Amino acid sequence: MTQSPIKITDTTFRDGHQSLLATRLRMEDMEPMAAAMDQIGFHSMEVWGGATFDTATRFLGEDPWDRLRKFKELMPNTPLSMLLRGQSLVGYRTYADDVVQEFVERSSENGIDVFRVFDALNDEWNLSKAAESVKKTGKHLQMTLCYSVTESGKMGGPIYSLDYYLSKAELFESMGADSICIKDMAGLLAPYDAYNLVKGLKSKISVPLQLHSHYTSGMASMSVLKAIEAGIDVVDTSLAPLALRTSQPAVEPLVVTLSGTPYDPKLDLEQLLQLGDQLESILPKYRHHLESPKAAVIDAKVLSHQIPGGMASNLLSQLREADAIDKLDEVLEEIPRTRKDLGYPPLVTPMSQMIGSQSVSNVLFGKYEMISGQVKEYVYGMYGRPPSVIDPEIAKTVLKDYKKGSPVIHERPANLLDPEMEKAKSEIADITDNIDDVLIYALYPTTGLKFLRIKHGLDQMPEEMKPGFDSEPVAIIPQPRDQYPPKSQLTKTFNVFVENEYFKVEVDPADVPPGQIVPMVNQSEGINQEKIAPDFKEPSSKDSVTNNGESLVSPMPGILLRYLVEEGDEVKVGEPVAILEAMKMENTLPSPATGTVQKLQVTEGATVVKGDVLIVLS
Ligand code: CO
Numbered sequence: 001m002t003q004s005p006i007k008i009t010d011t012t013f014r015d016g017h018q019s020l021l022a023t024r025l026r027m028e029d030m031e032p033m034a035a036a037m038d039q040i041g042f043h044s045m046e047v048w049g050g051a052t053f054d055t056a057t058r059f060l061g062e063d064p065w066d067r068l069r070k071f072k073e074l075m076p077n078t079p080l081s082m083l084l085r086g087q088s089l090v091g092y093r094t095y096a097d098d099v100v101q102e103f104v105e106r107s108s109e110n111g112i113d114v115f116r117v118f119d120a121l122n123d124e125w126n127l128s129k130a131a132e133s134v135k136k137t138g139k140h141l142q143m144t145l146c147y148s149v150t151e152s153g154k155m156g157g158p159i160y161s162l163d164y165y166l167s168k169a170e171l172f173e174s175m176g177a178d179s180i181c182i183k184d185m186a187g188l189l190a191p192y193d194a195y196n197l198v199k200g201l202k203s204k205i206s207v208p209l210q211l212h213s214h215y216t217s218g219m220a221s222m223s224v225l226k227a228i229e230a231g232i233d234v235v236d237t238s239l240a241p242l243a244l245r246t247s248q249p250a251v252e253p254l255v256v257t258l259s260g261t262p263y264d265p266k267l268d269l270e271q272l273l274q275l276g277d278q279l280e281s282i283l284p285k286y287r288h289h290l291e292s293p294k295a296a297v298i299d300a301k302v303l304s305h306q307i308p309g310g311m312a313s314n315l316l317s318q319l320r321e322a323d324a325i326d327k328l329d330e331v332l333e334e335i336p337r338t339r340k341d342l343g344y345p346p347l348v349t350p351m352s353q354m355i356g357s358q359s360v361s362n363v364l365f366g367k368y369e370m371i372s373g374q375v376k377e378y379v380y381g382m383y384g385r386p387p388s389v390i391d392p393e394i395a396k397t398v399l400k401d402y403k404k405g406s407p408v409i410h411e412r413p414a415n416l417l418d419p420e421m422e423k424a425k426s427e428i429a430d431i432t433d434n435i436d437d438v439l440i441y442a443l444y445p446t447t448g449l450k451f452l453r454i455k456h457g458l459d460q461m462p463e464e465m466k467p468g469f470d471s472e473p474v475a476i477i478p479q480p481r482d483q484y485p486p487k488s489q490l491t492k493t494f495n496v497f498v499e500n501e502y503f504k505v506e507v508d509p510a511d512v513p514p515g516q517i518v519p520m521v522n523q524s525e526g527i528n529q530e531k532i533a534p535d536f537k538e539p540s541s542k543d544s545v546t547n548n549g550e551s552l553v554s555p556m557p558g559i560l561l562r563y564l565v566e567e568g569d570e571v572k573v574g575e576p577v578a579i580l581e582a583m584k585m586e587n588t589l590p591s592p593a594t595g596t597v598q599k600l601q602v603t604e605g606a607t608v609v610k611g612d613v614l615i616v617l618s
Helices: 012-020 027-040 052-060 064-074 097-110 128-137 162-174 191-204 220-229 251-258 269-289 309-321 325-341 351-365 373-380 392-398 421-428 435-443 447-455
Strands: 007-010 044-049 080-084 114-117 140-146 179-184 209-213 234-237 492-498 501-507 528-531 551-553 558-563 576-582 585-590 595-600 613-617
Touching: 007 251, 012 027, 012 044, 012 080, 012 269, 027 064, 027 269, 044 052, 044 064, 044 114, 052 064, 052 447, 064 080, 064 097, 080 097, 097 114, 097 128, 097 421, 097 435, 114 128, 128 140, 140 162, 162 179, 162 191, 179 191, 179 220, 191 209, 191 220, 209 220, 220 234, 220 251, 234 251, 251 269, 309 325, 309 351, 325 351, 351 373, 351 585, 373 392, 373 585, 421 435, 435 447, 576 613
Parallel strands: 007 044, 007 234, 044 080, 080 114, 114 140, 140 179, 179 209, 209 234
Antiparallel strands: 492 501, 501 528, 551 613, 558 576, 576 585, 595 613
8 A cells, every 4th residue: 555645734823722821822923923834734724713712702802703814814825724512612511503503604704624523422413513514614524533441541442442433433424524533632542552543444434534632641642653654644733832741742753753754744844943933932921821840741640540630630629628638549449430330431521520520529428429410411411422321320310309300311412402693692782793793602601791892892801811911021041840830829810790790710721621622511611710709708617517417518618509498498308408519510419307498508609618507407
């Protein structure tokens, strides 16, 4: 078989800075490089979608549609690619079909040539509308296999076997995919598995095959090389300054590795190095967004326990808050069991948070004694279908008091949603009738609206959105990484006004991991929120009593979102009485006893600590 040169997709302007700099690169810093990038001869450039749409509107005061049009103008020779989260688009929940249709159409009109469409559960139900919409535009539809492993860390086993990926790929091809992408978002694809996977896929599908991998575990460069030997058509890389760590492999060493071989992509190394220098010169001001100042640039532990670094650090902070750091080992053992109970979802956002928090709850409070709203929605089917069956007994327990009823539905989640575009148009009519604006609002009713008010001159742009605010002084000599403050000190705090209440919003770059979907239902678009006014309540020791059977006490720190009962109501033991937001999840708290609700002890929205009395029963 004759080998053709490998094609390269550059991700510098999307996944590169999304992975390493919390998606904060501003257009003004990419613009000067664009024309030269266009001359390199990349197969395509990923420049849009993923988290870029959200961060542009939320943090940078930048119109994402303007950004796309500008890229198109500056880079007319290179196909522009975007990452689309299936039915969740560039947002955090399942949107109605009319939003998907309109968004894809407008993205195409504004300059997208290649749509890379994925679903975290590889569920074609969450991909079908987006796929159909892309086909209507006549642009390139790339459908994506999200790569996950079962328990051994390697491809194989009962779920994530070669057959699983082969049958998904065949299905995607039959849905009209113009190419297939293997998306290794957690860096779990081992080199020889990459070889076997690519060989297998090439024998089953006729459309081109692309590999998108993350360097997280340290395997990606090797996996890319083995994939190339196995006949992959396109691979994703980034310019060196935004490569490696949790980002893509770097393009420069690959160009040298392949030069003179039949795979030679024939890109100009000198030109790439010049662009790298240019990029390097603008990055110091963004450097504080880099992950914690660890010496290791890879997360070697993921090779042993398959628990990605982001998830492990989340668990640690959750356990610390709950004053149960000694339970870490138990939780790490519980995670594979919980994952199995719930049908082996890939441990990527949002599933990693759901599985992680549920495992913590299982260890702290007993198996499925406390279940988050998100896990209920997932088991009910609102996130799509899990890769394997959910344990029927567990499903019954989880959905016991679920508002929508007990059966696990078998219907495409979006079928349950009414159209949303007309409603969005009328709600925003006094500000704008521009369709691209309407889409911003339809996707992010809170932060999108805030952005649109600024864009249309109704509000001032806050200082923290302006260029320069979020920058460190440009250092000519880079400081050693250990001189940077730990990430916790870098978390930025903003006060925002949402639905007549003030929120203190803590923005932590780790909340939106690379390339992942973040559809946390009711989770306010993927950020930590701590409500401070009007009813912030200082932790008070006099309220901290142990549960004597007549009071509901908070089992952990969090926000008492709402009560499900009123004073004077009769309640039975086990009846859901309050919703506590903790560990980024909404948790329903059951009544500890049968009796009458005498007093609702805290204001809805108040911050509570472990042991605070929430309801007094008599
Ligand atoms: Co990615």
